[in-house]
Amino acid sequence: MRVIRTDKWLLDAYDQPLELCEKLKHLFDEDVSAGEIHQHLIVHGMYREPLKNGDELIKELQKRRIWQIVQQEAKELQKEWNGPVIPIFILPADTNNRKLRHEQNGKSGLSFPDKLFLFVSEMNTEKEIRALLTHEYNHICRLSKYSKxxxxxxLLDTVILEGLAENAVRERFGDQYTAQWTAYYSNTQLERICMNLILPNRNTPKSGRKHAQLLYGFGFFPKMAGYCAGYHLVKNYMSKENVPSQDLLGVKSEQIIEKTDEA
Structure with a gap:
């Protein structure tokens, strides 16, 4: 695993995020600009505008050895899950984003099949950052092992993808380090969400508008409906089959639902 020393990039060009994104261009399609990369990362949690104390933040994260901690955790996860070796980039999160602060404690992540981004802030503890890495790297392992x-x-594939990742966090760090959305609904409410919303629309393609609506709970749908349903479905499967989430990385989404329906 390679945790890129973005702290050195940031100390040189924190106030020039487009310059930082120029360093990432070789990881994306040739026709993607640094500006487009920046905008995409912003959507997923990267800082939008430099803060006055930006250098102090980077130095504080360095003092706390965040790059080294992520390197060690990533190495352990890669070995445990037999996952791909990918580059990991740590960048400051958008602490001016109220939703990010309140719902995710000022942190976020973004996974691609061949790279991973962590957006963190000074408010995040070491365990929170390790849990964030666990969630995001689990996505990469699922993408590499699932034959699709x-x-x-x-929609079903995405829901199971998210459910697997957050159950991996629960296994490694306990319920207290899982995302807030895992506790939004009771089991009865989750069963209704699964049966009335997610399963009837399980074949909705990722490109379809309804996919995002159900996954995140936009409009009149329950907040984070797809995420919550995925966590519930995977957790139930793990309990009934007495298996760890690691064993499910290559299991078909439909199989997890079939086992759930048998209960």
Whole structure:
């Protein structure tokens, strides 16, 4: 695993995020600009505008050895899950984003099949950052082991993807380090969400508008409906089959639902 020393990049060009994104261009399609990369990362949690104390933040994260901690945790996860070796980039989160602060404690992540981004802030503890890495790297392992192209994912595939990742966090760090959304609904409410919303729309393609609506709970749908349903479905499967989340990385999404329906 390679944790890129973005702290050195940031100390040189924290106030020039486009310059930082120029360093990432070789990881994306040739026709993608640094500006487009920056905008995409912003959507997923990267800082939008430099803060006055930006250098102090980077030095504080260095003092706390965040790059080394992520390197060690990533190495352990890669070995435990037999996952791919990918580059990991740590960048400051957008602490001016109220939703990010309140719902995710000022942290976020973004996974691609061949790279991973962690967006963190001074408010995050070491365990929170390790839990964030666990969630995001679990996505990469699922993408590499599940015999289906990501472009062909349906709502069910995405829901199970998210459910697997957060159950991996629960296994490694306990309920207290899982995302807030895992406690939004009771089991009865989750069963209704699964049966009335997620399963009837399980084949909705990733490109479809309804996919995002159900996954995040936009409009009149329950908040984070797909995420919560995925966590519930995977957790139930793990309990009934007495298996760890690691054993499910290559299991078909439909199989998890079939086992759930048998109960």
């Amino acid at each position: 192209k990501e472009a062909e994912y349906t």
